[in-house]
Amino acid sequence: MAMLKVKPIFVTILNTFTTMEILNNLTTWLASSTGQVTIVIAVFALTIVAFIADKVRSDIVALSSLALLLVTNVLSPSEALAGFSNSAVVMMIGLFVVGGAVFQTGLARIISGRLLKLAGTSEVKLFFLVMIVTSVVAAFVSNTGTVALLLPIILAMSKSAGTSPAKLMMPLAFASSMGGILTLIGTPPNLIVDGYLRDNGREGFAFFDFLPIGLICLGVGLVLLYPLCRLFLGKKARETADNSNDASLASLLHEYHIADLVFRLQAQSGSSHLEGMSVGELNIRRQYGITILEVRRANRTVFSTNIQESVNADTILQADDTFYVLGHREQVEKFAADHNLAVFEDEERDAKGKLDFYEIGLAEVLISPESSLINRTLRKANFKERFGINVLAIKRGGKYLFDNVLDDVVKNGDMILVHGEWKGIESMAKKNREWIVIGSPTEDAEKVALDHKAPLAAIIMLLMIVCMVFADQIGVKPVAVVIIAGLLMVLTRCVRSVDAAYKMIGWESIVLIAAMMPMSTALSKTGISEWIATSLVEGLHAYGPIAAMAGGYIVTSVLSTFISNSATAILVAPIAWAAATQLGVSPTPFMMAAAVAASACFATPICTPPNAMVMNAGHYNFMDYVKVGIPLQIIMGIVAILVIPLFFPF
Numbered sequence: 001m002a003m004l005k006v007k008p009i010f011v012t013i014l015n016t017f018t019t020m021e022i023l024n025n026l027t028t029w030l031a032s033s034t035g036q037v038t039i040v041i042a043v044f045a046l047t048i049v050a051f052i053a054d055k056v057r058s059d060i061v062a063l064s065s066l067a068l069l070l071v072t073n074v075l076s077p078s079e080a081l082a083g084f085s086n087s088a089v090v091m092m093i094g095l096f097v098v099g100g101a102v103f104q105t106g107l108a109r110i111i112s113g114r115l116l117k118l119a120g121t122s123e124v125k126l127f128f129l130v131m132i133v134t135s136v137v138a139a140f141v142s143n144t145g146t147v148a149l150l151l152p153i154i155l156a157m158s159k160s161a162g163t164s165p166a167k168l169m170m171p172l173a174f175a176s177s178m179g180g181i182l183t184l185i186g187t188p189p190n191l192i193v194d195g196y197l198r199d200n201g202r203e204g205f206a207f208f209d210f211l212p213i214g215l216i217c218l219g220v221g222l223v224l225l226y227p228l229c230r231l232f233l234g235k236k237a238r239e240t241a242d243n244s245n246d247a248s249l250a251s252l253l254h255e256y257h258i259a260d261l262v263f264r265l266q267a268q269s270g271s272s273h274l275e276g277m278s279v280g281e282l283n284i285r286r287q288y289g290i291t292i293l294e295v296r297r298a299n300r301t302v303f304s305t306n307i308q309e310s311v312n313a314d315t316i317l318q319a320d321d322t323f324y325v326l327g328h329r330e331q332v333e334k335f336a337a338d339h340n341l342a343v344f345e346d347e348e349r350d351a352k353g354k355l356d357f358y359e360i361g362l363a364e365v366l367i368s369p370e371s372s373l374i375n376r377t378l379r380k381a382n383f384k385e386r387f388g389i390n391v392l393a394i395k396r397g398g399k400y401l402f403d404n405v406l407d408d409v410v411k412n413g414d415m416i417l418v419h420g421e422w423k424g425i426e427s428m429a430k431k432n433r434e435w436i437v438i439g440s441p442t443e444d445a446e447k448v449a450l451d452h453k454a455p456l457a458a459i460i461m462l463l464m465i466v467c468m469v470f471a472d473q474i475g476v477k478p479v480a481v482v483i484i485a486g487l488l489m490v491l492t493r494c495v496r497s498v499d500a501a502y503k504m505i506g507w508e509s510i511v512l513i514a515a516m517m518p519m520s521t522a523l524s525k526t527g528i529s530e531w532i533a534t535s536l537v538e539g540l541h542a543y544g545p546i547a548a549m550a551g552g553y554i555v556t557s558v559l560s561t562f563i564s565n566s567a568t569a570i571l572v573a574p575i576a577w578a579a580a581t582q583l584g585v586s587p588t589p590f591m592m593a594a595a596v597a598a599s600a601c602f603a604t605p606i607c608t609p610p611n612a613m614v615m616n617a618g619h620y621n622f623m624d625y626v627k628v629g630i631p632l633q634i635i636m637g638i639v640a641i642l643v644i645p646l647f648f649p650f
Contacts (some may be wrong), residue, residue, distance in 0.1 A: 016274060033526070036074050038523045043068045044562070051604070051622040058605065058622065059508045062515035074522050083517030087479040089627040092513065092609055093505055094482035095148030100488035103152035104496065109457055111153050123163055127226055130168050131175040135218055138179025139186045147462065147610040148174045151617060169618030170628060171225055173610040178221045180599050182214035183207055189569035189598035193591040195315045196207050196573040202587065212647050213596060214642065220636050223629070228522055247361050252353065256393040256400050256417050262293070262355060263332045265323040265341040274321070274339055280313030288335045289403075290327030291390055293419055294360050305436035308359045310388055310421050321477060324361070326357060326392060358450055361422045362392075363429075364438040367414045371434045378416070379406040387428045389420025400471025450494065457494040460485055509612040516606045519562065545650045549593050550641045556597035557637055561607045565598040574596070585650040592648050596640050602629030611633070 047065040050056060070080040089102045101421035115133070119125035130150075138146040148367075154172050154354045158165045180187030184194060184207045194204040253259040267274070274282070284290055292311045297318060309315070323341070325332055336343050343356060357363075367373060373381055383389050393402040395415040401408060405416075418425065429437035486501075488494075540551035541556075552572065560568040572594045580587035601607040605615045605625050614620070 002639055017228050019243055036072075037528060039072045039074055040069070040526050040528060043074075044519065044523070048562075051606075052471035055134055057508065059515065060512040061483050062512050062606075066171070066515045066518055068197060069518065069522050074526070078145055079521050079525075082521070083514035086514065086517055089510060089514045089517075089609075090611065091133045091479050091482045092148070092510055094145055094479075094486035095144065096488055096505040096510075096613075097486035097495065097501050098464065099148045099152045100501065101457050101494040102149065102461060103156070104450055104500070104504075105453040105457040105494050107454040107461070110451075110454060111156075115153070118606060119157075119161075123161070123167070123646050124158065124226070125565045126161055126163060127168065127229075128172060128222060130157075130399055131171050131218075131222055131225070134507070135179030135182065138176040139214075143180050143187060144613070145178035146179070146569055147173055151467070155617060156554045158215055166618045166620065167229055168612035170233065170620065170624070171229060172603050173608070173614045174221060174225060174629075174632070175218075176610045177599055177602065177608055178214070178218045181217055181596055182211055183208060186210070186214075187400045187565065187595075189565050189595045192569040192597045193573050193576075196577065197587065200577065200587075205592075209395035210592075210595070213592065213644060216643055217596065217600060217636055217640060220374060220639050225634060226630045233624065246576065249357050252362050252364065252417060256395065256402065258326065258393055258402050258417075261326050261328065261402065263325050263329070264344040265325060265332070266344065267320055267341055274317040275319045277317050278313065279311050279315045279317070288327065289331050290325050290335055291392075293324045293326055293355070293390060294325055295321050308356065309362045310360055312384065312388065326390075344558045353418060354393065356452075358452065359421060360419065361425055362417065362419050364395075365416045365423045365428070367410055367436055369412050369414065369465050371410070371412075372409045373434060374412050375409060377407050377409055383428075384417065387420065387424040389418045389424045389428065391416055392419050393417045419518060420576070441602065450479070450496065453492070456492055457489065457547045460488050460492070484603070509609075509615060510613050511614075512606060521623060523559075523562075526543045543554075545580075545589075546641070546645065549576075549590050549644070552576045552579060552590055553637055553641055556594050557601060557633060558599045561603045561633075562602040565601060565608065569598045571593060583650075586648070589644050589648040589650060592644050593640065596644070597637065600636050600640070602633050604629070 011061045035165060041063050047061060050061040051058060051065075069075045070077065115129060119129045132636045134146060134150055137150065150172060151169075154168050155165055157163075160169050179188070180190070184205055185188050190205070198204040209248070250260060253262065281293060284292060295309045295311055295317070297309065325335070327335075333343060335341070378391050383391055386411060387630055391405050393400055394405050394408060395401075395417070396413075411575055418428070425437065428435075467474060467476060467481040471478050471481065490501050493502070497630060553577065554566055555575075556572045559572070570613065573591065576590035577587050580590045602611070603626055605611045605620065611625060618624075
């Protein structure tokens with residue numbers, strides 16, 4: 001019996017040692033070069049399959065692949081997290097803020113309106129206009145910066161023209177990559193191959209040496225991309241992001257029949273009747289039956305953080321103030337005559353109900369059945385004192401009441417229209433036991449275009465572009481320029497708030513790019529990318545320089561589909577040089593082919609930051625890029641291989 005009890009113990013010990021041995025062997029294998037290569041290939045393949053399946057969000061897929069490379073020790077923590085501190089990723093964050101400010105200030109709408117005059121509502125003209133404008137800008141500004149700046153403008157154009165963003169977002173991203181091929185500074189691969197030539201004693205490329213090849217590639221893109229987008233993206237849902245809520249707010253004024261009761265008053269020349277007086281001293285509501293909704297000070301400038309000022313009893317009036325008041329015309333005219341004020345009709349502002357909603361807004365409030373206000377007057381609610389808001393009207397049983405509303409007895413189910421600072425309306429929304437504020441005041445406020453800030457946003461954007469173009473001359477890094485521009489947009493209130501700025505950032509795109517960048521490190525660290533490149537080029541160089549150059553182009557094109565074009569160019573440049581040296585020909589066409597192939601990558605959303613940036617705006621999935629991008633990438637590659645030797649002989 002004792003022997004029978006001892007035997008299982010020995011078996012358990014033996015099994016334990018066996019398991020430990022297996023784990024040790026596995027750990028040793030994982031640490032070996034073969035194990036590391038196997039892991040990277042497996043993770044890479046699984047990542048691509050997950051992207052294609054499109055069952056999980058792309059940023060989650062990217063983070064999962066990053067985690068696998070980290071836990072298997074293929075990458076160190078610093079290598080795995082390097083993407084999140086990469087200057088390109090930081091620039092993308094800043095540019096999202098700048099682009100959001102361009103949209104929120106209405107600058108995008110202004111610019112898009114002028115561009116639309118060139119294209120009209122023609123979808124074809126609009127498509128080619130977007131492609132041409134984007135490529136020209138991208139020739140002098142980074143493709144990431146170009147897309148971030150133009151994305152809100154193109155979105156506004158698509159909305160105005162009634163065109164789906166899906167038909168313009170991908171052309172925007174692709175055109176930015178094509179435009180980068182036009183000049184030496186257009187894209188990092190151009191500078192990388194130029195530097196490699198110079199470092200090895202050869203003459204580098206001049207600023208416009210890339211222009212002939214770039215124009216041909218752009219021409220191919222213009223010819224092919226429109227039918228490809230029509231064929232593969234024509235059925236995309238016509239989803240557009242409505243980023244302006246002015247119309248719906250103004251419609252409330254019309255619904256409650258008070259749009260014609262809002263007037264703008266301003267002191268006549270030399271008038272000082274109201275200067276130094278408080279609103280409480282005037283007793284305007286009781287004496288004239290009107291309400292001052294807001295005041296705009298004459299000393300406000302484009303650099304002021306606020307343009308509107310709500311009014312309370314302690315507000316001191318100044319000379320040259322502009323007043324927005326609510327009341328019947330005869331009452332308003334009597335008040336204006338008594339105080340030497342001019343009444344402005346503002347006919348051109350009728351579409352906006354004569355009121356703006358920058359800092360002061362509107363909201364509908366539903367009185368709940370449990371409210372203590374029922375059977376009491378609104379005056380006892382002290383809305384003005386508690387929240388700093390005015391009650392403009394009441395909707396009851398399909399009828400609209402706006403005379404003496406504060407003394408009207410509240411009924412169950414009443415809807416009241418309130419007007420005041422957005423923060424006051426938001427505070428009121430939190431008292432949900434007494435009433436229910438319809439909608440979300442915070443979201444409504446963020447949707448209002450701050451068009452009085454458009455000139456300032458334009459100045460900041462133009463200064464940013466100039467500084468980025470001449471970054472080397474002024475000695476400031478582009479990433480610093482973008483960070484400063486983003487901060488200026490927030491500090492000057494071209495963005496409504498810091499919270500709004502964070503919401504403007506496309507975090508899914510940021511995480512996708514940052515988490516996939518270490519994949520290029522893994523491919524390079526394990527020698528996979530170099531092995532592929534060397535094998536293909538060495539296998540083809542025996543067939544002559546064109547075949548070898550074509551092999552280098554194909555390798556570069558494939559690698560840049562999955563790793564950054566800068567990393568690809570760094571990796572391929574010495575291989576292209578070696579191939580040209582073995583053949584005894586000029587390395588210049590090989591370097592040109594490497595630069596073009598690294599930039600002309602369209603087949604996935606992860607191959608360039610612009611592709612990732614437009615993914616959400618265009619409502620694309622991984623396969624949309626594959627369907628449109630692969631045919632374009634292949635045909636453009638064939639054309640480039642044929643024409644490069646014509647301009648840069650062997």
